[in-house]
Amino acid sequence: MTRINTAGVFLRRRNVTLLVGVRQDESTRCCRIIQANCRRREDATPLSEGMPMYSATTFVLDLARLDRI
Numbered sequence: 001m002t003r004i005n006t007a008g009v010f011l012r013r014r015n016v017t018l019l020v021g022v023r024q025d026e027s028t029r030c031c032r033i034i035q036a037n038c039r040r041r042e043d044a045t046p047l048s049e050g051m052p053m054y055s056a057t058t059f060v061l062d063l064a065r066l067d068r069i
Contacts, residue, residue, distance in 0.1 A: 027060050
């Protein structure tokens with residue numbers, strides 16, 4: 001896993017981006033762990049601005065090959 005501190009351009013909010021590599025049979029478990037550990041945002045943001053109080057966006061990619069350089 002790699003953690004990257006990021007900032008959203010649209011709402012100018014601080015975020016954390018996690019890059020996690022797991023075997024295909026572990027991807028569902030990994031997503032459940034992320035979901036179980038999402039924290040409530042301290043500053044309220046109305047849904048009209050597009051950011052719920054709890055949020056995580058996950059992308060699951062099927063890699064045919066992984067090169068370590």
